[in-house]
Amino acid sequence: MPTEKPPSQTPHPNKDLISDDQDFWSRQFLKHIELNLLDVITGLPPSASQDEYQAATLQAVVETLLDSGMALDDFPSLVAKAIAKIEGKQSSTNATQWTSAMNARRMDLIDRQIQETITVQEQIELARLTEAMRMVVDSEKSQPMEGMKALHAKLLSVRDEEPGN
Known part of the structure; x- marks a missing residue:
């Protein structure tokens, strides 16, 4: 089972260096990748290996990129x-x-x-x-x-x- 990374409590130091459009796109991408990842990993068995989680994560990334027009x-x-x-x-x-x-x-x-x-x-x-x-x-x-x-x-x-x- 993958380890959980605690959420960051401090804003990213480069946050002010990106445009509002970049910020919006990034936030939308993260929301969609989370939804796609949840869809993909629900099909994994409880004893899934690290490789299976990595493959599921990559599948979610690809599906999210496809959703974005790639x-x-x-x-x-x-x-x-x-x-x-x-x-x-x-x-x-x-x-x-x-x-x-x-x-x-x-x-x-x-x-x-x-x-x-x-x-x-x-x-x-x-x-x-x-x-x-x-x-x-x-x-x-x-x-x-x-x-x-x-x-x-x-x-x-x-x-x-x-x-x-």
């Missing part, structure tokens, strides 16, 4: 994006090197996605590769520091050569 075909890529974001947060401190092999694999997966032949596992892999690429591109390591230093030194020397300096 197409079922969009679910795998949505899950892949969520997994990639979670993995990105967990490994954000050590961005990997982006290799030509990783880039080639990503391009192959994009081709499969365009051709609509990509599998769920490949969608997850594509999302992971895309997130890894973004982490490397956005990291300070990817900046051409040596070139920037050389340009900076050149600009300083030009400035120093000007009359009056």
Whole structure:
């Protein structure tokens, strides 16, 4: 049986950072997910395992997303994006090197996605590769520091050569 999490007595510190529309949508989503979860878990046996509760919870999430207008075909890529974001947060401190092999694999997966032949596992892999690429591109390591230093030194020397300096 899953353990109960006590309700939070303090408001979330980022509550003021979301719009009224985001707040409304989130609250409606939570109400609907609760109703869908209750519908799903009533079919579970009293001795249900943790795996059965997790599957029921995921089913309730999917049903709630479908109720909100999502197409079922969009679910795998949505899950892949969520997994990639979670993995990105967990490994954000050590961005990997982006290799030509990783880039080639990503391009192959994009081709499969365009051709609509990509599998769920490949969608997850594509999302992971895309997130890894973004982490490397956005990291300070990817900046051409040596070139920037050389340009900076050149600009300083030009400035120093000007009359009056």
